[in-house]
Amino acid sequence: MPEPYDTVFSLPAVDDPAETEIGVLLMGFGPERLLAGLGVASGGLAEAPAGVTVYIDQLRHGARDDVTFDDALAAGAGRWRAAGRGLAEIRVGPGALSAALRQQWAAAARGLATAAERVPALRTSGDAERVYLIACWLRREEITRTAEELCPT
Secondary structure: OOOOEEOOOOOOOOOOOHHHHHHHHHOOOOHHHHHHHHHHHHOOOOOOHHHHHHHHHHHHOOOOOOOOHHHHHHHHHHHHHHHHHHHHHOOOOOOOEEOOHHHHHHHHHHHHHHHHHHOHHHOOOOHHHHHHHHHHHHOHHHHHHHHHHHOOO
């Protein structure tokens, strides 16, 4: 049975971190773009989440010579696998999950931060890697399937 969702409508808080808005936008990306973004962010090729997004789009359109989109995708799949079992340690709190992406994002960000204190594989090198890891975690089933299909080990 699917997890129950709290469907109460709420507006975004004006003092939400910018990371939340970027995360909500990333949730609209395909799983390949999220995995490639995780690869770029974890490889230190771009530091800010928006910079990673631009970098990935440049790779998709063949506008970069340093790496390919497939390289970034493979790196992202590798990072996702490295996070592995630690991903199961992320808890988003008791009760029903919110249907609101901003609330899901905030809960996942708190869960990742708490889990990363105990699980070294969940620690990130900066904002971009953290944002892309959270986005991938929120779509973990789809991301895992994509990593297995496109980048088998």
